[in-house]
Amino acid sequence: GAVVSQHPSRVICKSGTSVKIECRSLDFQATTMFWYRQFPKQSLMLMATSNEGSKATYEQGVEKDKFLINHASLTLSTLTVTSAHPEDSSFYICSATPLAGLAVLEQFFGPGTRLTVL
Amino acid sequence: AQKITQTQPGMFVQEKEAVTLDCTYDTSDPSYGLFWYKQPSSGEMIFLIYQGSYDQQNATEGRYSLNFQKARKSANLVISASQLGDSAMYFCAMRGLYFSGGYNKLIFGAGTRLAVHP
Numbered sequence: 001g002a003v004v005s006q007h008p009s010r011v012i013c014k015s016g017t018s019v020k021i022e023c024r025s026l027d028f029q030a031t032t033m034f035w036y037r038q039f040p041k042q043s044l045m046l047m048a049t050s051n052e053g054s055k056a057t058y059e060q061g062v063e064k065d066k067f068l069i070n071h072a073s074l075t076l077s078t079l080t081v082t083s084a085h086p087e088d089s090s091f092y093i094c095s096a097t098p099l100a101g102l103a104v105l106e107q108f109f110g111p112g113t114r115l116t117v118l
Numbered sequence: 119a120q121k122i123t124q125t126q127p128g129m130f131v132q133e134k135e136a137v138t139l140d141c142t143y144d145t146s147d148p149s150y151g152l153f154w155y156k157q158p159s160s161g162e163m164i165f166l167i168y169q170g171s172y173d174q175q176n177a178t179e180g181r182y183s184l185n186f187q188k189a190r191k192s193a194n195l196v197i198s199a200s201q202l203g204d205s206a207m208y209f210c211a212m213r214g215l216y217f218s219g220g221y222n223k224l225i226f227g228a229g230t231r232l233a234v235h236p
Contacts, residue, residue: 109163112162
């Protein structure tokens, strides 16, 4: 199946710093990538949808200036948490959908990044 | 608006027995897809099974089957012959399949935590 990677898998940072999380589709080109946030024992909440070469579409209540998303190529999207605070501590998961050629309609998920802000 | 409801926060099953995880949905989309994902403690999202709203037959994938009742708007997951490795969170999700000029987002339910006992 299609593989999506995320880096780093785990990050601990101090309050006020910025953290960048990378999401890569390893064996397919992704037209669209999604970023989710998951708090402990909760479901995945969609933060934003990004299409290669265009601005991301953010869900209601998600701060655009705090969660910067860049989808510079068909295989890479980045999420930057700017001026991170303890309440931003969460599990961030990306997913990607291919251009064409794969029959299954589901999104392919990355393994997630656990962010802890001290 | 789309909504997914999973009313069982937790379920227990004896090893080798079958278990049904409930999922109901609400949507005004004429065409949609229903998905089930498994999330073990590692956090990765594992795709299990997919059912299209237009599919006449219930989907099956190995020990997983989807009991799709369109009139009742339910898409329950049935796991046969439960194994200890099935212990995880299970999420039901839905996505519209109509063309909206972009990629329709995947909406998740709250999840059900399944524990398989020996």
